[in-house]
Amino acid sequence: MLRLYRTKTPMNIFLNGELIFRAFLTKGINKMTKFRSKKMSLRIFYTLLFSIVFIGHAYAHKVIVFAWVEGNTVYTESKFSGGKKVKNAPIEVFDAHGKKLLDGQTDESGKFSFKVPQKNEMKIVLLAGMGHRGEWTITRDDFGEEIEENIKNMDSKNNMSTQTSPMIESKAVHKEKNAIPCLTSEEIQMIVEKTLEKQMNPLLTKLNKLLAPNTSPDVSDIFAGIGYILGLMGIGAYFNYRRKKE
């Protein structure tokens, strides 16, 4: 039996706690020696642990398709988790109601692109054979704003103003003759678009890299899984011990 300290000073309480913990530990070790294979299991466990640490390049087994929109085209990239590209695999594109919009095939570098069929939600499905399937949904937010409409409105406004002033037409003609060459709205639009594209391209590539789903599993996930398995073992062993005690 445990011989605990009687007087309840803080120091004694702490020492009692330590004695109780040590008693449980010895009991646990005595129980564990019942498992014949304890030494073997420990050896296998340590080998496993070491091999995990040295896995490094180890790859995993699911297939990922990732898509983004640039202008009027949707670009897709398909890989096996681990980074290997999925070559010549069929891709199907469905709309929000499940109707198939188009299909195609990935090329030698795992890429496939197509013109935007409709500016709505779309689901891209990749079938990599042997039971592997990946999908990606493009939402309304992935599409940019319509720029042409604004320009069209601006142009119609210009036409309106020239039409509703026939009286100052002569003045306008004079103005035209002395007009300094200036940029039309379309030229301005082109310049702005070109500059934006140049500036945004590196940002967009970085963003796509960030948004792409993670291909290889983290070491933390591996430890988490093994932790759960060992936890289940502990629960099983505990209930076995309880059952045997009765």
Next chain:
Amino acid sequence: MHISEGILSGPVLFTGGALAAAGTAIGLKRLDYDRIANVSILSSAFFVASLIHVNVGPSSVHLILNGIVGILLGWAAFPAILVALTLQSVFFQFGGITALGVNTVIMALPAVLCYYLFRPLIKQNHLIAMIASFLTGFLSVFFASILLGVSLVFTEENFWEVSMLVIMANFPVMLIEGILTAFCIAFLKKVHPTILPGHIS
């Protein structure tokens, strides 16, 4: 070899789930709780095995290790593999959650089959035991490929085409696992024979 979400139809998923449940029930009943440490170590090995990847031409396949799990655990391979597959599905997103039953049957049934086929041979002399354990590793992946073809037959076009493809893609895995199982069993025979099936603990 894990089947992803959304490929199999309802009836196939349901059948797979029922078979996996039955197998797990039998496995739990026959599980020797004094040896639960073994079960959990082998389950962890199976969990980590799919991360070891073999590059085969255009596709990529991974180690399965259901041979050694089967020969050492017998029917307890079902709960061990079920737990490991669940964790793989949750943490690594290998295989869909709904396809868990089918995936379990694909990997655990060959394990149990090889247990019954080769258990008596492991006890024999060294040469027979090595050959038997090589065949365990080899055939358990082979049968798993066949079962994969069977489960895909209701979705894919042609059973023979898919099966041939899976078997050929997994052939290096079969060889590697055969050799691995042979070495493991030889090691265990020398160092710790009570862990092997058929020995009274």
